[in-house]
Amino acid sequence: MSHTGALGVFDSGLGGLTVVRALRALLPSERIVYLGDTARVPYGTKGAATVVKYALGCTRHLVRRGVKTVVVACNTVSAVAPDRLRVEFDLPILGVIEPGARAAVRASRTGRIGVLATAATIASGAYPRAIAQESTRAEVTAMAAPLLVPLAEEGWIDGDVPRLAVRRYLGPLTRAAVDVVVLGCTHYPLFRPILESEVARDVVLVDSAEATAHEVREFLIERGLEHPGTALGGLELLVTDVPRTFEEMARRFLGGELPDVEQVDL
Amino acid sequence: MSHTGALGVFDSGLGGLTVVRALRALLPSERIVYLGDTARVPYGTKGAATVVKYALGCTRHLVRRGVKTVVVACNTVSAVAPDRLRVEFDLPILGVIEPGARAAVRASRTGRIGVLATAATIASGAYPRAIAQESTRAEVTAMAAPLLVPLAEEGWIDGDVPRLAVRRYLGPLTRAAVDVVVLGCTHYPLFRPILESEVARDVVLVDSAEATAHEVREFLIERGLEHPGTALGGLELLVTDVPRTFEEMARRFLGGELPDVEQVDL
Numbered sequence: 001m002s003h004t005g006a007l008g009v010f011d012s013g014l015g016g017l018t019v020v021r022a023l024r025a026l027l028p029s030e031r032i033v034y035l036g037d038t039a040r041v042p043y044g045t046k047g048a049a050t051v052v053k054y055a056l057g058c059t060r061h062l063v064r065r066g067v068k069t070v071v072v073a074c075n076t077v078s079a080v081a082p083d084r085l086r087v088e089f090d091l092p093i094l095g096v097i098e099p100g101a102r103a104a105v106r107a108s109r110t111g112r113i114g115v116l117a118t119a120a121t122i123a124s125g126a127y128p129r130a131i132a133q134e135s136t137r138a139e140v141t142a143m144a145a146p147l148l149v150p151l152a153e154e155g156w157i158d159g160d161v162p163r164l165a166v167r168r169y170l171g172p173l174t175r176a177a178v179d180v181v182v183l184g185c186t187h188y189p190l191f192r193p194i195l196e197s198e199v200a201r202d203v204v205l206v207d208s209a210e211a212t213a214h215e216v217r218e219f220l221i222e223r224g225l226e227h228p229g230t231a232l233g234g235l236e237l238l239v240t241d242v243p244r245t246f247e248e249m250a251r252r253f254l255g256g257e258l259p260d261v262e263q264v265d266l
Numbered sequence: 267m268s269h270t271g272a273l274g275v276f277d278s279g280l281g282g283l284t285v286v287r288a289l290r291a292l293l294p295s296e297r298i299v300y301l302g303d304t305a306r307v308p309y310g311t312k313g314a315a316t317v318v319k320y321a322l323g324c325t326r327h328l329v330r331r332g333v334k335t336v337v338v339a340c341n342t343v344s345a346v347a348p349d350r351l352r353v354e355f356d357l358p359i360l361g362v363i364e365p366g367a368r369a370a371v372r373a374s375r376t377g378r379i380g381v382l383a384t385a386a387t388i389a390s391g392a393y394p395r396a397i398a399q400e401s402t403r404a405e406v407t408a409m410a411a412p413l414l415v416p417l418a419e420e421g422w423i424d425g426d427v428p429r430l431a432v433r434r435y436l437g438p439l440t441r442a443a444v445d446v447v448v449l450g451c452t453h454y455p456l457f458r459p460i461l462e463s464e465v466a467r468d469v470v471l472v473d474s475a476e477a478t479a480h481e482v483r484e485f486l487i488e489r490g491l492e493h494p495g496t497a498l499g500g501l502e503l504l505v506t507d508v509p510r511t512f513e514e515m516a517r518r519f520l521g522g523e524l525p526d527v528e529q530v531d532l
Binding site: 046147154168 | 306307315413427508509510
């Protein structure tokens, strides 16, 4: 089977399926090959050099499968590895940081923007940098919220424990009176109900998965790379490990029916 | 530098330093080479085949450094990989499950034993099996407590969030009226103060790190493998990734001063 013309999407694990879900809603006829590096998840707690090494391996695998464009559906990789990936590979590589930053600047009335992301993403300074590219008056308050990843993967997305964790992470953002909170990790949209109830009513939550899907669509159309026709595109799921709760997790992030899954070695 | 005669100890991350700490208290003159696979941590949420592959890599690295014995300071690896490691390598390989199981059976008056461990350890059934080897009348209630690992790594070891998580995990054990709780993951001893306040006063907490250190000492003496002399043995720390919070985490698990650390590629 040839994958020429498919969109390649990868993430450290299954969280990036929130990006796939948004892509399929906007670009239903695109074929998508998704690679989740579940054997080495999470990336967000690890050092930049390790994340770059893993990202090179994931991209190489997708390129070998003949994808036309790679969407890095992982904030941590998008924060620390995009330049290196663009040097190594000769195809378009789109990340999630810039779309999220642009959407945040558009949504903010006061210019006070909050960012929740993994420790590695926050340490990289990628969001404040990308936001500064879009607006010179924005003030960014960034907070690492690392526990939201394992909480999401365990399915603890409502109840006291995630609520208290979310409240603690939002503290500095609330004190800075932000009017936008960027969900700077593909896992965080699962906490949207809690997040919405813990911020003031006029605070806008920006989901970088949705913002990215919109920009991918624009990019494909501009370049004439979009898939022709109206037939539904297929979805292929590749993972490096099949975790115990794979199906439950994949369904949580992707919604609806699951395609077949193939285990690959990078 | 030769490492012949050192004890090799490995874990998925830094949690196994709780075993090193216990070993150094009992066997101060042993040299110890510790390998933490921090680039691929955690193991406890991953599939058995992936954990076995990683465990083979860690053991191979320690064997190449000439260690005399390997202590698997990781409950997940001890649960799913020991037979495979013993087939592949021609040196003694000691795990943490059997020592913890024996200590639990000794400590229990009622035979009702609770186990908290990672999802992979619980799924393996290793603790109930090991406990059944020691006592035919024991009744085991085992509960996966996966969030305690990231909570420990983030340093959230006191306060509301870990207390509520611990309470939720202890629920089935309390309802089963266990009189012993095995801390079946090297991270869990960090929650001892919370655990003690959340169980009835007569419930004994069994730390598999301490139980393992005692059995390693007996094993070395029986085999005449213990290090001669009374000079303090050195400690070498090897990691596959240097995480952002490495020093803080290592100090939390090991206590006291940190030795130099070397990053290795497996």
